Amino acid sequence: MESQTQPNHQRTIVITGANKxxxxxxxxxxxxxxNSYNIILTARDPHRGEAAVKKLSATQTQSASTLTYHRLDxxxxxxxxxxxxxxxKDGLKIDVLVNNAGIMHAKASLEQRKQTIQTNYxxxxxxxxxxxxxxxxxxxxxxxxxxxxxxxMISPSLKMELExxxxxxxxxxxxxxxxxxxxxxxxxxxxxxxxxxxxxxNAWTQWVLPKKLKETQQCYCLAPGWCATDxxxxxxxxxxxxxxxxxxxxxxxxxxxxxxxxxxFIEKRQVIPF
Ligand code: NDP
Numbered sequence: 528m529e530s531q532t533q534p535n536h537q538r539t540i541v542i543t544g545a546n547k548x549x550x551x552x553x554x555x556x557x558x559x560x561x562n563s564y565n566i567i568l569t570a571r572d573p574h575r576g577e578a579a580v581k582k583l584s585a586t587q588t589q590s591a592s593t594l595t596y597h598r599l600d601x602x603x604x605x606x607x608x609x610x611x612x613x614x615x616k617d618g619l620k621i622d623v624l625v626n627n628a629g630i631m632h633a634k635a636s637l638e639q640r641k642q643t644i645q646t647n648y649x650x651x652x653x654x655x656x657x658x659x660x661x662x663x664x665x666x667x668x669x670x671x672x673x674x675x676x677x678x679x680m681i682s683p684s685l686k687m688e689l690e691x692x693x694x695x696x697x698x699x700x701x702x703x704x705x706x707x708x709x710x711x712x713x714x715x716x717x718x719x720x721x722x723x724x725x726x727x728x729n730a731w732t733q734w735v736l737p738k739k740l741k742e743t744q745q746c747y748c749l750a751p752g753w754c755a756t757d758x759x760x761x762x763x764x765x766x767x768x769x770x771x772x773x774x775x776x777x778x779x780x781x782x783x784x785x786x787x788x789x790x791x792f793i794e795k796r797q798v799i800p801f
Contacts, residue, residue: 537593539565540778541621543601543654544628546570546579548756549671552771553625553778554579558587558594562779565619566592569599569610571628601628601650607657620663623778626651627671631721631758637707640720644706647724652731659739665782668740669774670732670748674794676725677750678801685709689726689801694734699727729792729801737790745784749773750794772796 540557544550545568557564568583570576576596583594597613600606614621630646632639655668662668678686688702702709709723732748740746751770755763776796777788791798 537563537565538622538782539567539619540623540625541567541569541658542625542627543569543599544571545625546572546575548758549751549754549767549770549774550625550627551579551583552767553627553774554583554594555587556768556771556775557778558583558590558592560775560779561591563591564593566594568594568596570596571598571600571603571606573598599654601654602646604653607654611657611661614661619661621658621661621666622663622782623667623669624655624658624662625669625671625774625778626655627774629671629758632719635719635721640706643720644703644724644727647721648727648731649703651728655736656739662740662744664741664743666744667777667782668736668744668746669777670728670746671774672728672732672748672750672792673721673725674750674752675722676727676729676748677792677799678726678729680722681726682709682723685723685726689730692734694730696731696735699731699735703727733790733792733801743784745789747777747788747790748792749777750792750799752794 542550542553545554554566554568557566568576568580576598580594580596597610598606599610630643632643678689706723729748732746736746751773752765753759753763754765754767754770755761756767773793773796792801
């Protein structure tokens with residue numbers, strides 16, 4: 528299928544870490560939409576991924592969209608390559624990449640802090656860079672960040688670094704290389720590198736990613752709100768469905784440049800400060 532030049536083709540939406548939580552809820556909403564999508568639910572574990580597809584297919588029998596599972600562990604380059612090979616084999620392009628997979632550890636050990644930076648930031652960046660060549664000319668990259676990644680929530684020293692305008696990839700890599708320094712003086716809500724990982728993601732979405740995309744492609748990072756999921760804890764005030772609202776809103780926006788939203792941080796469908 529060659530989707531680049533067909534204005535009304537069935538859009539292909541790829542969602543990472545979608546076997547549960549907000550990613551799963553995004554797909555549930557897309558399946559209920561009147562629009563027809565080619566949805567690719569990815570998950571690192573085939574049993575959990577296939578079980579999710581089975582559950583969604585059983586409840587959304589009237590959907591206009593198609594739903595497929597493919598394995599994707601964002602931390603595993605072999606898995607990323609297998610996913611790319613599979614897309615290429617079917618000539619599939621990606622219209623929307625939703626980078627949703629994420630982890631959080633409270634009172635994290637040093638190893639868990641490193642894993643958090645790896646999964647929530649470094650692997651997301653790497654996966655996106657690998658998939659950009661498959662993104663359609665009017666494609667979108669939607670990064671699921673967090674209000675905990677807003678610059679008000681991170682250590683003052685990291686905040687000072689990330690607020691410098693026109694940050695480059697090299698600047699961000701230098702911060703990652705010294706991230707332990709920023710863990711130590713972390714003053715946010717959790718004793719974890721979660722806030723730093725999402726703040727790095729916000730800075731990358733604002734300054735670096737737009738330069739890697741074509742003028743006609745778009746990117747966003749968003750805060751879904753505190754939602755009751757395994758990551759958010761089950762006493763959170765919002766549901767995963769509530770958290771899926773802004774991602775689905777951005778997916779369903781017309782495929783044209785939205786200069787007011789592009790490369791911005793978005794919560795409840797509105798631009799908020801980084
Ligand atoms: P869940 O724990 O319910 O889901 C996280 C998903 O990420 C799971 O499917 C998990 O897979 C997957 N995942 C983790 N590591 C990898 C990996 N290496 N490769 C592929 N998939 C992976 O959390 P949420 O739904 O709450 O979180 C989704 C996103 O929303 C995250 O980025 C999170 O940071 C963000 N967020 C969530 C908030 C909340 O309150 N819930 C608030 C703000 C942001 P598996 O089942 O195999 O572990």
